[in-house]
Amino acid sequence: MPTLVENTGQSKVSAIHELGRADFISVRDFNFFYGKKQSLFDINMDIPEKQVTAFIGPSGCGKSTLLRNFNRMNELIEGVHHSGEIQLVGKSIFDRNVEVIALRRTIGMVFQKSNPFPKSIYENVVYALRISGQTKKSLLDDCVERSLRGAALWDEVKDRLHESALGLSGGQMQRLCIARAIANRPKVLLMDEPCSALDPIATVKVEELIRELKQEFTIIIVTHNMQQATRCSDRTAFFYLGKLVEYDNTHKIFSNPSEKKTEDYITGRFG
Amino acid sequence: MSAPDPDSQPIADFKSRPDLFRLLCQAAAALAVLTLGWILYEIIYGAWPSINKFGWNFLATAAWVPNREKFGVLPFIIGTVASSGIAILLAFPLGISIAIFLNENFLARPVRQTVRFVVEMLASIPSVVYGLWGIFVVIPLVKGFGDWATVHLSGVPIFSGPAYGNSLLTASIVLAIMILPTITAISRNSLSAVPHTLREGAYALGATRWEAILGVIVPSAAPGLVAATILALGRAMGETMAVAMLIGNSSRLSWSILSPSGTLAGLLANQFGEATGMQVNSLMYAALILVLITLLVNLAGEAILRYTQKKTAGIH
Numbered sequence: 018m019p020t021l022v023e024n025t026g027q028s029k030v031s032a033i034h035e036l037g038r039a040d041f042i043s044v045r046d047f048n049f050f051y052g053k054k055q056s057l058f059d060i061n062m063d064i065p066e067k068q069v070t071a072f073i074g075p076s077g078c079g080k081s082t083l084l085r086n087f088n089r090m091n092e093l094i095e096g097v098h099h100s101g102e103i104q105l106v107g108k109s110i111f112d113r114n115v116e117v118i119a120l121r122r123t124i125g126m127v128f129q130k131s132n133p134f135p136k137s138i139y140e141n142v143v144y145a146l147r148i149s150g151q152t153k154k155s156l157l158d159d160c161v162e163r164s165l166r167g168a169a170l171w172d173e174v175k176d177r178l179h180e181s182a183l184g185l186s187g188g189q190m191q192r193l194c195i196a197r198a199i200a201n202r203p204k205v206l207l208m209d210e211p212c213s214a215l216d217p218i219a220t221v222k223v224e225e226l227i228r229e230l231k232q233e234f235t236i237i238i239v240t241h242n243m244q245q246a247t248r249c250s251d252r253t254a255f256f257y258l259g260k261l262v263e264y265d266n267t268h269k270i271f272s273n274p275s276e277k278k279t280e281d282y283i284t285g286r287f288g
Numbered sequence: 289m290s291a292p293d294p295d296s297q298p299i300a301d302f303k304s305r306p307d308l309f310r311l312l313c314q315a316a317a318a319l320a321v322l323t324l325g326w327i328l329y330e331i332i333y334g335a336w337p338s339i340n341k342f343g344w345n346f347l348a349t350a351a352w353v354p355n356r357e358k359f360g361v362l363p364f365i366i367g368t369v370a371s372s373g374i375a376i377l378l379a380f381p382l383g384i385s386i387a388i389f390l391n392e393n394f395l396a397r398p399v400r401q402t403v404r405f406v407v408e409m410l411a412s413i414p415s416v417v418y419g420l421w422g423i424f425v426v427i428p429l430v431k432g433f434g435d436w437a438t439v440h441l442s443g444v445p446i447f448s449g450p451a452y453g454n455s456l457l458t459a460s461i462v463l464a465i466m467i468l469p470t471i472t473a474i475s476r477n478s479l480s481a482v483p484h485t486l487r488e489g490a491y492a493l494g495a496t497r498w499e500a501i502l503g504v505i506v507p508s509a510a511p512g513l514v515a516a517t518i519l520a521l522g523r524a525m526g527e528t529m530a531v532a533m534l535i536g537n538s539s540r541l542s543w544s545i546l547s548p549s550g551t552l553a554g555l556l557a558n559q560f561g562e563a564t565g566m567q568v569n570s571l572m573y574a575a576l577i578l579v580l581i582t583l584l585v586n587l588a589g590e591a592i593l594r595y596t597q598k599k600t601a602g603i604h
Contacts, residue, residue, distance in 0.1 A: 088492060095393070122494035132485035135508050145493040148503065197493065 038106065041066035041235050042087065042205065047101035049082055051094070056082050058259045060101070064252075069227060069236045071250035071267065073243060075282065078256040080239045084207050087237065088124040089117050105205070122149070125198035125234075129210040131190035133182035133197075138165075138174050141182045141193055145201035160200050167233075168196035169226050188219025195226065199234065206230060208238040212245065224249045243283055247271050255279045331579065335572035346573055352539040352555075354563070359570035361577060363539045367549035368581065371456055371531060372524035374545065375463035380517055382464075383471030388501060390472070391479040404476075411469035419533030422462040427453035427534065430461065434546040445543040454536035456549040462530050467520040474519060478512020479505060511596040518589025525582050528553040552578040 040063035049057035057079045064070050072080035085091045086103060089110065103110050110120055122145065133141050142161045143151070151157060161178065165171040170192040174185070182193055191211060198206060208227070212220040227236060227249045240246050246253050247267060254264040255278070263270060263279045274280045281287055332339075338346065342359060349360020389395075390404050434451025441447040482505050490500035506513070528551075536548020537558055552574050560571055 090488065090492060093488070093491060118494045118496060120494075121492055126492035128485055128488065128492075130485050132483070132489040134486060134489065134504050144490075144495075144503075148493070148495050148499045194489070197489075201493070 038066040039063055040104075041106060042237075043102075043104045043107075044083070045102040045104070047083075047086070047099065047103060049079070049086060049091070049099045050097060052096045056259050057086075057099075060261050062254060062261060062264050064235065064237060066235050067231055067233070068251040069231050069238060069249055070252040070254065071246035072237065072239045072254050072256060073241075073246050073282070074256035074262075075287070076241075079259040080254075080256045081209055083256070084209055084237060084239050087205065087207055088121045088126055090121075090126065092117065122201050123203050124205040124207060125201070125203035126207040127191070127194050127198050127209065127211045129213050131187065131194045131214070133185070133190050133193050135181065135183060137179045138182045138185070138193060139178040142196050142200050144197060149201070164196040164200040165193075167199050167230065168192045169222060169229070170196055186219075188215050188222060191215060191219065191223060192226065195223070195230075199230070204235060206234045206236045208236065210239050210241060213241060220245070243271070255282060257282070328579070331572055331576045335569055335576050338566060338569035338573040341566070342570070342573070346570070347577065350539065350541050354559075354567040357566050359566070359573075361552065361555070361570075361574050363541050364550045364552045364555050364574065365577065365581070366541065367456065367535065368525055368551040368553070368578070370545075370549065371459045371463060371535065371551055372521055374456070374460035375467060375524045376517060376521055378461065378464035379468050379471055379520065383468050383516070383520075384475050384506075384513060386468075386472045387475035387479055388506070390476050392497070392501065407472050408469050410465065411473075415466070415527065415529040416533070418462050418466055419530040422458060422530060422534045426458050426461050430455060430458045430546070433457075438546065446545045448542075448544045449546070451544075451546040452536060452548050454534060454548050455544075455546050456535060457545040459531045459535035459549070459551075460545070462534055463524045463527060466527060466530065467524050470520040470523055471516045474516035475509070475513050478509040478516070481512070482508045511593055514596055515589065515593050518585065518592070521589070522582050522585050525551075525585065526553055526578070528557050532557045552581075 042064040044060050044062045044064075047057060047060040048055060060083060072084060074080050082091065086099065087105075087110070091097050099111075105120075105123070109115070134144065136144075139161055140147075142164050143157045146157060146160055162171060162175075165174060170189060173189060174193075182190065185193060191214070195206075195211070211227075212223050215223065224245060227238065230236060231251075238246075238250065250267045252264070253267040253270040255262045255270065255274075255276075257278055263274060263276045265275070270279060271283055274283065338359065342349070346360055347365065348362055349358075350362045351358040351360045352363075353359075386403070386407060390400050390407075393400075431451060431453040434447075434449075434453075434455065434457070437444075437447040438449030438451045442449065486504055486508055487500055490504040495503065531551050532554035535550060535554055537550045537554055538548035539550055540547070542549070556571055556575055556578075559567065563571055
């Protein structure tokens with residue numbers, strides 16, 4: 018288990034592991050800028066532990082940008098900056114003591130387009146363990162089976178673990194990426210439109226998987242598919258033009274939204 | 289003939305007209321193929337007496353004594369392969385490193401672009417200028433190193449003495465610099481063609497920059513890196529002027545990289561002007577072998593490229 022805060026030694030993420038914490042991730046007065054262009058405005062929200070939170074909204078509304086702040090992926094882009102705070106179990110992820118490497122091992126991510134490495138299925142899954150220096154074969158084997166089972170892929174690939182991951186189908190590749198993301202047992206799983214490139218059958222499989230995975234992980238999923246949000250999320254946040262318009266239980270958002278804007282969006286009046 | 293059916297009337301006139309542009313292109317393509325065939329024909333025709341006389345022994349004999357009509361190109365084949373091989377060994381790590389440096393944002397963009405420009409400018413320096421530079425700069429350096437190495441590393445066969453300035457090592461170093469732009473440019477292209485999603489995937493799993501580069505990005509770009517190496521190897525083998533000025537043009541076989549050696553290309557450049565009789569035929573034979581070797585290298589490169597592409601298919 019990687020520790021989030023490396024230098025202080027006093028507070029470790031692994032120590033804080035209460036069940037069902039309502040503010041597992043909390044966002045406070047968060048603003049985000051690509052250069053001079055502001056793309057997120059005063060976001061405040063608490064994301065509960067071991068539940069699925071869906072981010073919905075029209076393209077360019079900032080939902081992916083916010084998601085990519087949770088594991089600080091946006092820092093790979095030149096010229097971005099932010100103000101405000103994001104905390105993971107009460108600890109700022111932007112704190113100087115936080116190593117971004119350790120943060121990303123605590124907060125896994127699955128991308129819109131599946132991105133298996135040009136390696137074997139096995140090596141894809143154990144990648145995170147390999148780079149953290151794990152070489153024990155039995156441990157790696159266990160991790161592969163556990164992660165692939167977790168991603169509902171084990172039965173399909175157990176006989177060809179050492180074949181190239183690039184020979185898998187699109188849906189299998191995406192589940193492999195999920196297996197790879199959960200291999201190092203992160204706490205949070207960020208999913209950026211994980212089904213947008215999948216066919217309906219593969220989508221159903223991934224959605225079932227998401228419902229399974231919330232037993233163990235806190236999941237945040239960005240989706241353009243509103244049925245998907247209703248099918249697999251507990252909480253839904255609606256973003257529009259960089260602002261968080263409404264954030265509530267999924268059932269409430271889709272049956273009786275408080276904001277006119279939300280209603281217009283989910284009924285397809287714009288977007 | 290019955291009256292034309294109105295349905296079968298063409299909507300527009302699609303009849304093809306003689307297309308001058310197309311004819312020109314076809315002629316140009318045919319010219320390229322014909323030229324290659326012509327060159328090969330002339331070489332084989334010119335080499336024929338020598339092929340007849342020496343046969344395969346030409347490849348396996350270490351003798352080049354024109355006035356006694358003894359011809360064998362083994363030392364020159366070895367010199368060609370060795371000088372290009374050493375050049376690749378020197379230039380490959382350097383070229384790949386530069387390509388990685390240019391492709392990643394280690395330094396500000398202007399710095400990277402300057403470096404890139406300078407490296408690519410190396411390709412535009414004429415061969416003979418490299419040769420001159422080699423004579424005035426690299427030969428003294430290699431001579432100095434050789435004098436030291438023959439004393440302190442004399443147990444190692446490749447450093448056995450005596451040390452010369454005009455040597456295999458000198459030629460290889462200059463060749464390495466000459467092929468550096470080829471390796472760098474092609475490698476950088478294939479590195480930058482690695483999808484951004486793979487890089488993000490590695491970072492999202494907690495990889496450091498080096499882990500992402502060495503573990504994911506470089507392996508994904510492998511086919512391009514292989515192609516870069518093969519193309520550079522082909523160029524190094526055919527390179528003539530700079531090598532002829534630096535390698536010493538000796539037909540003696542030696543283990544030492546500090547000894548003079550010779551290449552097929554250098555042999556041709558040095559001797560063709562004054563050659564007569566069987567020497568001309570033998571030089572033609574040597575030229576044929578050079579062509580075949582470079583052809584073989586390119587074919588092997590193509591095969592390796594296809595193989596590695598198949599292994600990494602689907603990521604681009």
